[in-house]
Amino acid sequence: MPERGRIGIHNRSHYENVLVCKVHPEYVLNENIPKYDSVDKLDDKFWNSRYQRIVEFEKQLIDTGTVIIKFFLHVSKDEQKQRFLDRIEDPSKNWKFEVGDMKERACWHDYQKAYRAAISETSTKNAPWYIIPADKKWYARMVIAKIIEERFEELNLSFPELDEGKLGELAEIRRELLGDGE
DSSP states (O other), X not given: OOOTTOOOOOSSGGGGGGTHHHHSTHHHHTTOOXXXXXXXXXXXXXXXXXXXXXXXXXXXXXXXXOOOOEEEEEOOHHHHHHHHHHHHHOGGGGGGOOTHHHHHHTTHHHHHHHHHHHHHXXXXXSSOEEEEXXXXXXXXXXXXXXXXXXXXXXXXXXXXXXXXXXXXXXXXXXXXXXHSOO
C-alpha cells in the first residue's frame, strides 16, 4: 500500500480471488485451504467469505484514512475482439497478446457473471465501484478523471500552513543560502 499522502493504483489485486478463481475454481485447490480439497466444496458460503474479507480489508484501509476508488472498465466482446486483432496485426503491439487470452475469451459469460457478483458484493458507500464504459479509451479516461477530480474535491485538500516559527527558520536558511558565496 502507498504511504500516507501518496496515490497507489492496483490492477485487480485481491479481486483475482473472486474473479479468475470463480471462473477457474480449480485454482483454489492450489491454495491448500483446509477442508477445501474439491471444487464441489466451493459453495456460496466459501465465495461470500471471500467477498466479506475484501470488504473488511477495504474498510480497515478507509478507517485509517485511505480513499478507495474502484473502476471496472467494461469493454464489450466486440471491442475486445478488435483490440486482440490490433495486437496481432500491429508488430509493435504483439507483446500485448498472449495465446491464453483466447482461452479466457471463451469464458466471457462466466467472467461477466463473476464481475457482476464481485461488484455487487464489494461495492460499499465508502468504497463504491464505478462501472466505466471503456470501448472508447478517450471516453473512459475522461470519465475516470472526472470521478477522481470530484473525489479529490470532496477531500477539501490544502497545502499545510507553516507557523511563524517555521517561517522564521525558512527566512534564516534563505539568508544563509544567499550569503554562502557559491
